[in-house]
Amino acid sequence: MPNTGKSTFLNRLTGAQAKVGNWPGLTVSVLSARLMVGDQMAQLIDLPGIYDLSAYSEDEKVVSTYLETQKPDLILFMMNASQVDRQLNLLSQVSSNGTPVVVVMNMADEAKALGIEIKVDLLSQKLGLPVCLLSAKYGQGTEQLQQRMREAFRSAPARALSPAEVQEAFKTSVMVPAQASHLLTERIDKVLLHPWLGLPVFFGVMLLLFEGVFSIGKPLQDAMSWLFSNVRTQALEPLLSGLPLVLQGLLLDGLYNGISTVASFVPLIILFFLFLGIVEDTGYLSRAAFLMDALMSKFGMDGRSFVMLLMGFGCNVPALMGTRVIRSKGLRYLTMLSIPFSLCSARLQVFVLFIAAMFTTEQAPWVLFSLYVVSIAMAMFTSLIFKNKYVNIDAFVLEIPPYRLPTLRQMILKGWQEVRNFLTRTTRFIMLGVLLIWVLTNFPEGATAGSLETWAGQLSHWMAPLLQPLGINEQLTIALVFGFVAKEVVIGALAVIYGHQGQALIDAIFHNMDWISAYSFMLFALIYTPCVSTIATIRNETKSWAFTALSVVWPLCVAWLVSFMFYQTAMMVRLHG
Amino acid sequence: MGERGRIFAIDSDIDLKQRLASLGLREGCQVQVLRKASFGGPLHVRVGTTEVIMRRSEAQRIMTVPV
Numbered sequence: 001m002p003n004t005g006k007s008t009f010l011n012r013l014t015g016a017q018a019k020v021g022n023w024p025g026l027t028v029s030v031l032s033a034r035l036m037v038g039d040q041m042a043q044l045i046d047l048p049g050i051y052d053l054s055a056y057s058e059d060e061k062v063v064s065t066y067l068e069t070q071k072p073d074l075i076l077f078m079m080n081a082s083q084v085d086r087q088l089n090l091l092s093q094v095s096s097n098g099t100p101v102v103v104v105m106n107m108a109d110e111a112k113a114l115g116i117e118i119k120v121d122l123l124s125q126k127l128g129l130p131v132c133l134l135s136a137k138y139g140q141g142t143e144q145l146q147q148r149m150r151e152a153f154r155s156a157p158a159r160a161l162s163p164a165e166v167q168e169a170f171k172t173s174v175m176v177p178a179q180a181s182h183l184l185t186e187r188i189d190k191v192l193l194h195p196w197l198g199l200p201v202f203f204g205v206m207l208l209l210f211e212g213v214f215s216i217g218k219p220l221q222d223a224m225s226w227l228f229s230n231v232r233t234q235a236l237e238p239l240l241s242g243l244p245l246v247l248q249g250l251l252l253d254g255l256y257n258g259i260s261t262v263a264s265f266v267p268l269i270i271l272f273f274l275f276l277g278i279v280e281d282t283g284y285l286s287r288a289a290f291l292m293d294a295l296m297s298k299f300g301m302d303g304r305s306f307v308m309l310l311m312g313f314g315c316n317v318p319a320l321m322g323t324r325v326i327r328s329k330g331l332r333y334l335t336m337l338s339i340p341f342s343l344c345s346a347r348l349q350v351f352v353l354f355i356a357a358m359f360t361t362e363q364a365p366w367v368l369f370s371l372y373v374v375s376i377a378m379a380m381f382t383s384l385i386f387k388n389k390y391v392n393i394d395a396f397v398l399e400i401p402p403y404r405l406p407t408l409r410q411m412i413l414k415g416w417q418e419v420r421n422f423l424t425r426t427t428r429f430i431m432l433g434v435l436l437i438w439v440l441t442n443f444p445e446g447a448t449a450g451s452l453e454t455w456a457g458q459l460s461h462w463m464a465p466l467l468q469p470l471g472i473n474e475q476l477t478i479a480l481v482f483g484f485v486a487k488e489v490v491i492g493a494l495a496v497i498y499g500h501q502g503q504a505l506i507d508a509i510f511h512n513m514d515w516i517s518a519y520s521f522m523l524f525a526l527i528y529t530p531c532v533s534t535i536a537t538i539r540n541e542t543k544s545w546a547f548t549a550l551s552v553v554w555p556l557c558v559a560w561l562v563s564f565m566f567y568q569t570a571m572m573v574r575l576h577g
Numbered sequence: 578m579g580e581r582g583r584i585f586a587i588d589s590d591i592d593l594k595q596r597l598a599s600l601g602l603r604e605g606c607q608v609q610v611l612r613k614a615s616f617g618g619p620l621h622v623r624v625g626t627t628e629v630i631m632r633r634s635e636a637q638r639i640m641t642v643p644v
Contacts, residue, residue: 083626176625289630397630
């Protein structure tokens with residue numbers, strides 16, 4: 001069943017780190033972790049939550065193929081203890097699979113709060129299956145579950161239960177009060193889903209979130225870059241002074257400047273994901289789908305597409321994978337074409353750096369906000385253009401979970417996940433990227449670093465006719481070329497190209513361009529291909545090279561046109577104004 | 578707002594019917610409309626302890642008698 005806490009459970013039991021959120025269908029791929037059950041090592045597989053085994057949607061297919069081909073030793077059937085009434089069909093389907101089954105009734109805390117009474121022993125007896133109550137979020141009931149699992153490993157496969165039998169068993173042993181509703185949720189929804197107030201409140205919350213990230217995160221980032229430049233001057237420079245000059249340059253101006261500039265943004269990014277995570281965990285995102293659906297339908301998408309665009313603000317890759325919950329191919333493709341315009345946290349780093357260089361503290365939040373507006377506008381514009389090619393025929397029916405508070409543990413886990421993601425990206429792209437850029441901007445031998453004689457200079461000279469009409473200079477051209485790989489490389493590259501980091505880098509940017517060129521560059525960086533991982537994900541999800549090519553070429557064209565129009569108009573206004 | 582009804586028929590293809598059933602929307606069930614989004618947006622309904630949103634076009638396929 002979707003959104004019953006399987007991933008929370010996996011994390012709780014095995015210490016794994018699956019992504020958790022209050023949004024049905026978050027686990028879209030199969031995750032696994034090792035677990036000791038008694039004295040045996042078992043592999044616990046987290047399958048996507050489904051309502052039915054009939055294989056209509058992608059995730060249902062994943063589960064039914066998995067059960068057929070892999071023949072697991074034991075199925076943990078996880079259900080939401082407060083919504084038993086509608087989960088019985090699936091249990092009947094699963095029981096006829098010929099595998100031992102343990103029924104886990106999760107969110108026991110929530111059920112109890114609703115006044116739902118569950119007679120575990122009676123239920124277990126009627127079903128002929130082991131049953132246990134669990135609260136994965138708070139860790140209650142895990143001991144007992146371990147015990148049940150140990151016993152079940154040796155037991156016979158579940159006997160096939162008919163839907164009527166399952167119904168019978170639950171009817172007699174689960175007592176739901178006549179008026180079981182989440183009172184608090186109802187009260188909050190009265191405000192947040194209010195016919196007129198709902199939308200303004202939603203935008204207010206989003207604005208507050210971005211404002212919060214910026215006002216708390218910027219000082220943190222400043223502190224980090226101060227720390228990094230001090231480490232360089234106090235420790236690294238004296239330490240490496242014995243090495244040949246070329247090697248010193250490579251290590252300090254190349255590797256260290258590049259990576260430390262990117263790393264100084266990590267606190268900001270963690271903060272961003274934490275805030276977005278809180279919004280996600282509380283269950284507000286499904287409400288956003290409710291509020292935005294009417295508007296989204298005008299653009300050929302639906303409320304779920306909007307939620308995916310929001311998730312894309314964190315990172316485009318999971319958002320693209322999240323579109324699997326959409327069954328209509330047309331709508332899924334349309335949403336996937338729009339998501340890469342979402343201003344992800346990697347692009348946020350580039351903008352924070354540029355905005356700090358070119359604009360005052362008062363202007364900064366508004367400039368950033370304008371970029372978010374452009375981001376959403378481009379996604380909508382793309383959807384509008386392609387809505388007749390990728391037609392949405394999907395019914396829009398979505399479960400609304402009650403509001404839930406994320407625990408501190410879940411939040412810390414989320415923060416740590418981001419640090420780990422950063423470390424993987426560093427080893428994969430950023431290190432290689434900054435090294436390559438250092439080589440390109442310092443060779444052939446004898447060329448003045450960063451000048452036109454270097455390889456990088458020749459490359460940007462060759463690209464100049466294309467990017468000069470946008471006001472994008474040669475240094476920025478190189479950064480953009482490498483930004484194709486990942487947006488973190490853009491700031492790493494700038495640090496290497498200008499040979500500075502921290503405040504010195506910000507000053508260098510300020511002295512090398514005016515705000516119109518800077519904004520034009522930001523527009524281009526916002527709109528064109530976000531990163532190689534996004535392209536790979538699109539290719540993986542669609543298995544179509546033609547669609548993948550479209551998702552690269554279309555944003556490139558839009559980026560060029562938008563930057564061109566902005567730069568030329570702004571220059572004209574400046575000349576005549 | 579707040580209208581309650583009992584579902585007596587769902588007029589749709591088997592796919593949508595199954596999806597609705599899996600959310601608890603079956604013939605014979607009681608549903609309550611909690612609210613409607615503005616600008617012709619979706620309906621917010623409750624069935625049992627589950628809350629669901631759906632577009633009006635889908636809601637029209639669910640026939641109910643008032644209770």
